[in-house]
Amino acid sequence: MLFALICKDRPGALQIRLDTRPSHLAWLQELNEAKKVAFAGPFLDDDGKPEGSLVVVEADDKAEAEAIAARDPYAGAGLFESVEVRAWNWVVNKPAA
Structure with missing residues (x-):
């Protein structure tokens, strides 16, 4: 089953996003290799700067999807x-398929 992880950045947290991006991309690559991610990318503000994320993952249930979301380095940061x-x-x- 697919689950959308709809993530909204805290205001003024762009530097956290930039600093954490390499580990976030590595996490996405691991999910991709495990065939757990359908697609992902940032939401952009009117100036084209990231202000959130949309990650669509494959999970058995909502609890597994929530556990995946909790492991996102962006969440940890x-x-x-x-x-x-x-x-x-x-x-x-x-x-x-």
Whole structure:
């Protein structure tokens, strides 16, 4: 089952994002190698600067998706003001299995 991790950055925390980005990308690569991530990327503000993240992961249930979200280095660094975990159904333009 797919889950969307909808993460909103704390105001004024861009430097935390920049400093933590290498470990965040390594974490995403590990998820990708384990076939646990469908896609991911930042939300951008009106100036094109990152202000949050959308990560869609494969998990057995919401508890597993929440555990995945908790291991994000951005979460560990205190970047996020909020993280919402929602079950999600990919309908249009889903890659072939």
